[in-house]
Amino acid sequence: xxxxxxxxxxxxxxxxKRYGQKVYKLPVNLPVSxxxxxxxNPGCSFCAGCGTGFEAFDSSVPVKEQLNRTKExxxxxxxxxxxxxxxxxxxNTFLPTEKFRTYMEEAAQVPGVVEIxxxxxxxxxxxxxxxxxxxxxxxxxxxxxxxxxxxxANYHTLNAVGRGHTLAEFVDAVLNIHSFGFEIxxxxxxxxxxxxxxxxxxxxxLLSALRTEAVKIHSLYLAKGTRLCEAYENxxxxxxxxxxxxxxxxxxxxxxxxxxVVQRLFSRIPQKDALFCNWGSSWWKLKDxxxxxxxxxxxxxxxxxxxxxxxxxxxx
Numbered sequence: 001x002x003x004x005x006x007x008x009x010x011x012x013x014x015x016x017k018r019y020g021q022k023v024y025k026l027p028v029n030l031p032v033s034x035x036x037x038x039x040x041n042p043g044c045s046f047c048a049g050c051g052t053g054f055e056a057f058d059s060s061v062p063v064k065e066q067l068n069r070t071k072e073x074x075x076x077x078x079x080x081x082x083x084x085x086x087x088x089x090x091x092n093t094f095l096p097t098e099k100f101r102t103y104m105e106e107a108a109q110v111p112g113v114v115e116i117x118x119x120x121x122x123x124x125x126x127x128x129x130x131x132x133x134x135x136x137x138x139x140x141x142x143x144x145x146x147x148x149x150x151x152x153a154n155y156h157t158l159n160a161v162g163r164g165h166t167l168a169e170f171v172d173a174v175l176n177i178h179s180f181g182f183e184i185x186x187x188x189x190x191x192x193x194x195x196x197x198x199x200x201x202x203x204x205x206l207l208s209a210l211r212t213e214a215v216k217i218h219s220l221y222l223a224k225g226t227r228l229c230e231a232y233e234n235x236x237x238x239x240x241x242x243x244x245x246x247x248x249x250x251x252x253x254x255x256x257x258x259x260x261v262v263q264r265l266f267s268r269i270p271q272k273d274a275l276f277c278n279w280g281s282s283w284w285k286l287k288d289x290x291x292x293x294x295x296x297x298x299x300x301x302x303x304x305x306x307x308x309x310x311x312x313x314x315x316x
Contacts, residue, residue, distance in 0.1 A: 007294045008253050008301040011214070011263040019114055024078065025086040026070045026113075028063055029056040030103055034091040035124060036164040045161045045231075046189070048223035048273065056089060063106040071112060084115040084143075093120040093129045101132045108140040115143035117185070122148055123165040125173040130180045145183040147216070148173060153203040157194045161228070174210045185214035185263055190248045192220060193228070193237040200248040204255035209308060214261040217252070219245055219286075221267045221277035229275050242279040246290060250299050258302030265290060 015023040037043045057066045067085055074080050085107035093100060107116055118133065125146070137144045148170065152158060155167040177184050186207055190200050207215055220239060222229040231237045240248075249265065256262075266283040278286055294300065 006258070006300050007291055008262045008265075009258060009260060011261050014261045019082050021082060022078070022080055023082045023084060023114065024074050024080045025084045025117070026067050026074070027056045027086050027088045028066050028103075028107065029059045029061075029089045030063070030087060030092055030095070031059040032090045032092055032094050034121070035094055036121070036162070037090075041164065042162060042227065044163055045227040046192075046220065046223070048226055059089075063103050064110055067107060067110045067113065071110070081112055082114045083110075083112050084117050085110065085113050086117045086119070088119050091121050091124050092118050093124045093126075097128055097132060100129060101136075104132065104136050105140075108136050108142050113142065115145065117145045117147055119147040119149070121165060122150065122170040122173040125176055127176065127180075130177060130182070133182065134180050145185060145214075146177050147185045147187060148177075148212075149187045150203075151187065151189045152192055152195055152199055153206045154192075154195055154199040157192050157199070160194055161192060171210065174212060178211075183213040185216055185261075186212045187216045187218065188252075189218045189220050190252055191240045191245050193231075193239075197248055197251060200252045201255050204252045205307060207260060208255070208257035208305060211257070212260065214263050215256070216263040217249065217265050218267045219278055221269050222275045223269065223273055224275055232276065239276060242281075242286075245279075246293060249290065250294060250297075251304075253294075253301045254299060254303040255305060255307075256301055257305055258300075260301075262301070 012022070034043065035041070057069070063085075067083075071083055074083070087103070087107075095103075104116060104118075107113060116133070116136070125148075133144045133146075136142065150170050151161070151163065153167060158165070158167065174184060188203055188207075190203075222232050222239070228237065232239070253262070266278055266286050268283055269277050271277070
């Protein structure tokens with residue numbers, strides 16, 4: 001595809017090519033927690049008390065019921081027929097293995113579900129759980145992907161925001177997941193306090209070198225009741241300007257392997273739940289503004305992707 005027509009690798013286009021039609025994600029909320037929230041751990045400084053499940057069903061609702069109710073709504077509104085069961089909130093492998101297996105099998109048996117996406121943390125990935133997913137993939141002939149929260153390649157920032165895992169654990173998780181043949185979507189936040197433009201570029205380089213298949217990019221929001229929100233209110237942290245975020249995002253995309261699918265560019269959170277999000281603008285307006293900047297400036301995903309495979313040998 002010519003650069004002037006290719007800004008970035010759209011997730012919706014990728015799904016349509018793979019499944020032959022539009023595919024919609026159906027969020028599922030399990031009764032799980034996070035290892036970063038137990039035994040006195042306070043959790044990540046940016047994570048709200050409800051995790052990311054702001055608009056999902058209560059976790060007490062059975063998996064099949066959550067999926068069928070959401071599916072019915074999406075089918076009527078968008079005439080969709082294929083879906084991804086997205087285990088979104090908290091850490092979905094932070095469960096006893098048999099409970100995990102039961103939840104995954106319930107989702108795999110819902111008509112129209114063509115894929116299961118499991119969101120988790122790098123320090124909660126083990127061969128036991130991946131083996132369960134492999135058997136489900138084979139038994140039900142269904143796709144499986146894993147969504148991993150990394151946020152940044154800067155391990156100093158990981159420590160500062162209380163992630164509770166290291167960069168090495170992320171690398172280990174990626175290698176383990178890939179050994180089972182599953183695709184990975186990595187979550188990143190491009191404007192965490194303390195991170196710079198160089199950290200964004202290095203994060204893009206890391207994901208490209210590890211060949212993760214997809215990325216979900218978030219702009220930092222400040223959910224009410226979080227430690228990061230409190231720090232913002234006390235003027236001990238600041239959030240970068242919209243213009244600086246655009247610069248970081250464009251550079252991130254330019255250094256990113258063009259084969260990596262981009263699932264998201266900006267965060268989404270109900271207005272009532274956040275003190276700050278997206279500079280008071282809607283994510284789709286920001287998306288239009290970004291695409292216009294990329295188009296007029298000649299920017300596109302992968303434009304600066306020339307640093308792997310012994311790049312220095314080109315100097316000979």
